[in-house]
Structures are given as C-alpha cells and as structure tokens.
Amino acid sequence: ELKEEFTCILKANNPHAPQNIIRYSFKERAYKSVSHVDQMAIHFSLNGNLILKDSDEGRRQGVKVSPAAEKAPVETSAVISEEAEIKDEGSKGDTQAAGQEETEVSGTAEVSEEAETEEPSPIKPKEQKFANQFNFTERASTTQNNPMREAACQPESAPFKNFSVTVNQWNIYDAYVEELKRIEKAKEKEKPRPQTARQEEERKKGRKLTTLESQGINKISKAAKITERMVNQNIFDDIAEDFKYFEDESDEFRGQQGTLLPLWKFQCDKTKKLAVTAISWNPKYKDLIAVGYGSYDFVKQGHGMLLLYSLKNPSFPEYVFSSESGIMCVDFHNDYPYLLAVGFYDGNVAIYNLKKATSQPSYKSSANSGKHMEPVWQVKWQNNGVYNNLNFFSVSSDGQIVSWTLMKNELVHTDVIKLSVEGTTVQWQEGLQLQMLGCGTSFDFHKKIDYLFLVGTEEGKIYKCSKYYSSQFLDVFEAHHMAVDSVRWNPYHLKVFISCSSDWTVKIWDHTIKTPMFVYDLSCAVADVAWSPYSSTVFAAVTTDGKAHVFDLSVNKYEALCTQLVVAKKKNKITHIQFNPVYPVIVVGDEQGHVISLKLSPNLRKVPK
Amino acid sequence: MADTGEGKKEEADYKRLHNFPLIRHTDMPEEMRVEAMELCVTACEKYTTNNESAAKMIKEMMDKKFGSSWHVVIGESFGLEVTHEVKSLLYMFFGGSLAVCVWKCS
Numbered sequence: 001e002l003k004e005e006f007t008c009i010l011k012a013n014n015p016h017a018p019q020n021i022i023r024y025s026f027k028e029r030a031y032k033s034v035s036h037v038d039q040m041a042i043h044f045s046l047n048g049n050l051i052l053k054d055s056d057e058g059r060r061q062g063v064k065v066s067p068a069a070e071k072a073p074v075e076t077s078a079v080i081s082e083e084a085e086i087k088d089e090g091s092k093g094d095t096q097a098a099g100q101e102e103t104e105v106s107g108t109a110e111v112s113e114e115a116e117t118e119e120p121s122p123i124k125p126k127e128q129k130f131a132n133q134f135n136f137t138e139r140a141s142t143t144q145n146n147p148m149r150e151a152a153c154q155p156e157s158a159p160f161k162n163f164s165v166t167v168n169q170w171n172i173y174d175a176y177v178e179e180l181k182r183i184e185k186a187k188e189k190e191k192p193r194p195q196t197a198r199q200e201e202e203r204k205k206g207r208k209l210t211t212l213e214s215q216g217i218n219k220i221s222k223a224a225k226i227t228e229r230m231v232n233q234n235i236f237d238d239i240a241e242d243f244k245y246f247e248d249e250s251d252e253f254r255g256q257q258g259t260l261l262p263l264w265k266f267q268c269d270k271t272k273k274l275a276v277t278a279i280s281w282n283p284k285y286k287d288l289i290a291v292g293y294g295s296y297d298f299v300k301q302g303h304g305m306l307l308l309y310s311l312k313n314p315s316f317p318e319y320v321f322s323s324e325s326g327i328m329c330v331d332f333h334n335d336y337p338y339l340l341a342v343g344f345y346d347g348n349v350a351i352y353n354l355k356k357a358t359s360q361p362s363y364k365s366s367a368n369s370g371k372h373m374e375p376v377w378q379v380k381w382q383n384n385g386v387y388n389n390l391n392f393f394s395v396s397s398d399g400q401i402v403s404w405t406l407m408k409n410e411l412v413h414t415d416v417i418k419l420s421v422e423g424t425t426v427q428w429q430e431g432l433q434l435q436m437l438g439c440g441t442s443f444d445f446h447k448k449i450d451y452l453f454l455v456g457t458e459e460g461k462i463y464k465c466s467k468y469y470s471s472q473f474l475d476v477f478e479a480h481h482m483a484v485d486s487v488r489w490n491p492y493h494l495k496v497f498i499s500c501s502s503d504w505t506v507k508i509w510d511h512t513i514k515t516p517m518f519v520y521d522l523s524c525a526v527a528d529v530a531w532s533p534y535s536s537t538v539f540a541a542v543t544t545d546g547k548a549h550v551f552d553l554s555v556n557k558y559e560a561l562c563t564q565l566v567v568a569k570k571k572n573k574i575t576h577i578q579f580n581p582v583y584p585v586i587v588v589g590d591e592q593g594h595v596i597s598l599k600l601s602p603n604l605r606k607v608p609k
Numbered sequence: 610m611a612d613t614g615e616g617k618k619e620e621a622d623y624k625r626l627h628n629f630p631l632i633r634h635t636d637m638p639e640e641m642r643v644e645a646m647e648l649c650v651t652a653c654e655k656y657t658t659n660n661e662s663a664a665k666m667i668k669e670m671m672d673k674k675f676g677s678s679w680h681v682v683i684g685e686s687f688g689l690e691v692t693h694e695v696k697s698l699l700y701m702f703f704g705g706s707l708a709v710c711v712w713k714c715s
Contacts, residue, residue, distance in 0.1 A: 158694040161692065161695050166688040167688075
C-alpha cells in the first residue's frame with residue numbers, strides 16, 4: 001500500500017474560491033451560474049508612484065517641467081539607458097561566459113562614458129516627480145493683501161519776505177548818536193508831564209469804554225426796542241385790548257352819561273417829584289406824547305424834564321431831555337413833527353430837535369439873546385414867516401408876548417405885544433411911562449384867521465389881539481375873577497372859545513359878544529380845559545380835586561356828561577388835559593409826575609351830524 | 610596835540626557810549642526778540658575778535674531754540690538782501706561798530 005502512487009497535480013486554482021457562483025441575471029430574470037469564476041487571490045497590494053514615461057500622462061508631466069529640462073529628458077533617457085547598460089555590464093561582468101559580446105558591450109559603455117565626460121557637465125536635471133493626480137493634489141491659498149495707496153503731505157511753508165540793508169561804520173555811528181539824543185529827549189519830557197499824561201490816558205480810556213459799550217449796544221438797539229414794546233404789550237395786554245376794542249355797552253343804559261375808562265399810566269422814576277406842566281400830542285405820530293415836567297411851586301424850583309412817551313411803551317419814555325429849569329409848556333410843530341418848542345420857568349425858550357441824539361436843546365435863548373423875565377406859560381408854533389424861518393410865540397407872566405424866529409441858527413426875539421393893563425400907568429417913577437403889565441398865562445391862535453389870537457391873564461381878563469397891532473388890543477373880555485388858566489378856540493366853530501379859571505368856572509364865549517354864552521361852575525379850581533377834535537360841542541375840563549369833567553353841549557347844556565375821579569390820591573392835583581387827535585383817548589397829567597390815559601366811552605364820543 | 614588827544618578821547622567815548630545794543634529793524638514777536646538780542650550780545654562779547662565764531666554760536670543756538678535754518682551775518686560794513694520768514698528777522702547794532710543780522714529761512 002505504501003507503493004501506491006498518488007498523483008498530485010498543482011493547479012493554479014484558488015482553493016478558497018467558490019466553484020460555482022449563482023447569480024441572478026436581471027436580463028433573463030433567472031438564476032444563472034456564472035461561467036467563469038475568478039481564481040485570483042490577492043495577497044498583498046501596494047499602490048505605486050511611478051507612471052510609464054511614454055504614456056500620455058507621463059509625457060504630459062514631462063512637458064510641464066521647466067523648459068531647460070527639454071534637453072534633460074533626452075539626456076536623462078541617455079543617462080538612464082547608459083546606467084542600465086552599465087548595470088548590465090556590471091551584472092554580466094563577473095560571469096565570463098560572454099566574450100565578444102561583453103567587450104562590445106563594454107566598448108560601447110566606455111564610448112558612452114567618454115561621450116558622457118566629453119559633454120559639458122550637464123545641468124543636473126531636476127528630479128522630476130511625475131506625481132499622479134490621485135495621490136497628489138495641488139492646493140494653494142493667498143492671504144488678502146490690502147491694496148497699496150500713496151499718501152503724502154507737505155506742510156504749508158511759512159510766508160517769506162525780503163529784507164535788504166547796507167551797513168557801514170558811519171551808519172552805525174549815526175544810528176547810535178540819534179538813539180542817544182532820543183533817549184535824552186524822552187527823559188526831559190518825562191519829568192514835567194507825568195500827570196497830564198495820566199489824565200489824558202484816563203480820559204481816553206473812559207471814552208473808549210463808553211464808545212465800546214455804545215457800539216455794542218447800538219447794534220441791538222432796534223431789536224431791543226421791538227422786544228421792549230412787545231414785552232410791554234404783553235404786560236398791558238388787556239389795556240391795549242381795551243384801548244382798541246372796548247366799548248362800554250352800559251352807556252346805552254345810562255342815558256346820556258358816559259364814563260372814562262382808565263388805560264395806561266405813564267410814569268418814570270426821574271419825574272416823581274415833578275409835576276406835569278405841559279402835554280402835547282405829536283401831529284404825525286398819533287401815539288407820541290410830549291410831557292413837560294416842572295414845578296408850579298413858586299418857592300421850590302428845581303430842574304425840569306421833557307419826556308416823550310409812546311402809547312406803545314408805557315413803562316419807559318422814548319426820549320428823555322433834562323433841563324436846569326422847570327419846563328412850563330411844550331408845543332409840537334405841525335409840519336415838522338420832530339421839532340418841539342419849550343418854555344421854561346426861568347423865562348427861556350428852547351427848541352428841541354428829536355432827530356438829533358443829544359439831550360440838549362438845539363437852540364436855546366439866553367439872557368443876552370433876550371428872554372422873558374418870568375416863567376413862560378405857553379408857546380405856540382406859527383407858520384413859517386416870509387423867509388421861511390421857523391417861528392413861535394410865547395406868552396409869559398412878564399406881560400410880553402414874544403415872537404421867536406430861528407434865523408441862522410439863532411433864536412431872535414421880537415416883541416409882539418405887551419399886555420398893558422388899562423388905567424395903570426406911571427405909578428412908580430416919574431418921567432417914565434411904566435405900564436403895569438398884565439401877566440399872560442395862556443393864549444391860543446385862531447385856526448383860520450391867522451393873525452387873531454386870544455390871551456388870558458392872571459387878572460382874569462382875556463384879550464383879543466392881532467399880530468399886526470402891537471400896542472392895542474382888539475377887544476377885552478372881563479372873563480374871570482381869578483387867573484385864566486387856559487383859553488382855547490373851538491376847532492370847528494370859528495367864533496367860539498372857551499376859558500377856564502381858578503375861580504371854579506368854565507366859560508364859553510362868542511368872541512363878538514362880551515358876555516359868555518355858557519358858564520359852568522365846577523366847584524373847584526379848574527386847571528385846564530380842552531376841546532375835543534372830533535366834535536364841536538364836546539370839551540373836557542379837569543379840576544384840581546382830581547376830577548375830569550366831560551361836557552357835550554349838543555346833548556346836555558347844563559351838566560357834565562361825565563364827572564369822574566381820575567387821580568387816585570386826593571393829595572394829587574390834575575394839571576393838564578389833552579385830547580388825542582385820532583383815538584378816543586384823553587391824557588391827564590398830575591402833580592406827581594404821572595400821566596394817565598383814559599378812554600372815552602361811546603356816549604362821550606358822539607359826533608354831531 | 611591837544612586836538613588829537615581830544616579826538617582820541619571822543620573815539621573812546623563814543624565806543625563806550627554806543628556800546629548798548631540798538632535794534633534797527635525787527636519783526637519778531639516780543640519774546641523771540643528779547644532772547645535773540647541777548648544771545649547776540651553774549652556771542653559778540655565772547656568772540657570780540659572772531660566774527661565767524663560769534664555767528665556760528667548765534668546760529669546754532671537759534672536753530673536749537675526756534676527751529677532749523679537760521680542765518681547770521683556779523684560785520685562792520687556790508688550790504689544785504691535776503692528772503693526771510695515772516696516774523697523771524699532781527700537786525701541790530703552793537704558795540705559801537707558791529708552790525709548783526711539774524712534771519713530764518715529754510
């Protein structure tokens with residue numbers, strides 16, 4: 001049995017491979033056995049890096065390598081082939097089997113070696129890695145580089161100037177000598193004039209300060225004025241409304257009586273001790289009142305003031321002028337609303353020009369240019385004379401009516417008339433015809449007849465005079481028992497005038513008749529009387545007990561339509577009254593420097609048809 | 610003899626009298642002016658015989674204090690036309706016979 005021969009056959013079959021594989025074939029939709037079963041068993045696999053040089057990929061990569069290496073592939077191939085041959089030779093060199101073949105091979109190898117050495121040392125080819133793309137991927141990234149920008153700057157070069165000079169020894173000497181002289185002179189001057197210099201400096205400083213201040217304030221003066229008025233309007237808002245719109249409806253029920261509604265009260269600190277001596281409305285600006293301040297007291301005479309108030313600003317006057325002597329009367333010029341004629345207690349007269357900024361009168365009479373010797377009680381502008389000079393009249397207690405003309409910047413006075421009292425002459429001295437002169441207290445010019453005017457005196461007489469007759473009166477009215485405080489022509493009735501006096505009466509006259517037409521006894525000294533500008537039958541009178549009386553002759557001939565206490569304190573006396581030419585407002589001045597405005601109720605304002 | 614004697618006296622006198630620094634023209638601000646003047650006086654007194662060193666000293670000090678590029682000329686008789694930076698020129702006499710001109714121009 002040991003000698004039995006068994007045959008073993010080596011087959012290339014994979015013992016592990018299955019012998020029959022049944023697969024489902026979708027095409028035939030049946031199970032079929034696979035015909036040929038794969039017998040290969042892979043024991044080990046390793047991926048290589050080499051690719052065939054002559055393959056597409058190899059050639060492609062060969063081209064990609066640097067252009068200097070164009071030769072290299074040729075060389076390298078030569079080198080490689082040589083190396084290969086050398087290796088062949090080396091491997092075969094030991095065996096001595098091949099004789100001629102070896103020598104041929106070695107000969108060629110030697111030749112090639114020589115050729116190799118003869119060649120200029122070749123550029124060592126770069127080791128070219130023909131990397132396959134499965135194992136090697138190129139990846140690159142760059143950081144973001146900010147773009148470059150050029151910035152340059154150059155500071156402004158400082159301004160330059162040219163300078164040239166020549167210098168020599170004599171130049172230097174001269175300069176020094178001059179300098180020494182100057183120093184000496186300065187020393188001399190210093191000694192006698194240290195004080196005057198100081199004073200001048202102070203004065204200059206003072207002036208500078210004021211000019212600086214005034215410059216600064218002037219710029220806002222207009223704005224400040226407007227704001228001031230607005231503030232005042234706000235404060236006195238209700239009064240302003242009353243002034244414009246309020247109509248006292250209770251007048252309908254009062255029959256004929258009317259009332260006076262008090263509106264603004266103008267007062268200023270500076271005038272607290274002074275009495276209102278004159279009031280005048282501006283003919284152009286219907287809200288501007290000129291108020292003169294002074295004192296009626298014979299003993300206490302102080303300074304005077306002229307304030308101009310505007311109805312728009314009751315808290316502070318628009319213009320302020322002060323004077324040494326009390327102001328007694330004020331009159332606006334009809335044509336030049338910026339000119340004011342003023343009469344003083346000391347007998348002087350002056351013209352104030354509102355357009356000029358000074359607080360002094362533009363023209364003033366003085367003792368040597370002729371002035372009254374007694375207080376000037378009334379001034380009135382006249383029409384321009386022949387030579388177109390401004391002129392005005394003044395009446396004074398010294399019994400003279402004087403016409404003042406502004407000629408060549410000077411006030412020239414001409415006596416118009418002397419109020420001589422009849423029947424009294426030469427009582428004091430022999431030889432001299434001294435006339436006793438009556439004291440004029442008031443006068444008024446006729447509205448139409450230019451030369452005709454009335455003068456009231458302290459004796460109670462009213463003289464009717466003409467400008468053309470300087471020595472005689474046209475007529476005399478025995479008007480009152482005491483001084484005539486005010487006499488006024490009626491603005492509409494050309495023959496009628498009114499007069500009031502401290503003898504408690506107000507009388508209305510026709511100038512052709514010697515006796516008064518109406519007499520009103522007001523039980524207190526009447527300080528002032530005024531006709532209303534809107535009606536020929538309405539007039540107002542103020543008494544020293546603080547009452548204002550308004551009469552309308554067309555309504556009630558015997559009684560006042562309104563008697564109202566205007567001034568609060570009993571100690572205060574009213575001194576003047578004026579109607580506003582446009583608005584239904586009267587303005588009343590009192591002894592304490594207050595100016596009170598009152599609105600007339602409708603009953604008092606009836607305009608006759 | 611007397612005349613020449615007096616003449617010499619006068620010379621000596623004026624040299625003495627005119628020794629103070631006299632500024633002829635300058636548009637420097639007050640501080641700079643005072644400093645520059647003092648500097649010139651110091652330099653001239655130090656280097657009475659050598660104008661160049663005095664000028665050198667002045668120039669270097671001015672460069673340090675007030676910025677670069679100052680120029681200085683010291684002499685007894687010369688004519689001058691320069692362009693200078695505004696508010697940086699000083700021209701003065703000193704020592705009775707020396708004139709110094711200092712200006713800045715870069």
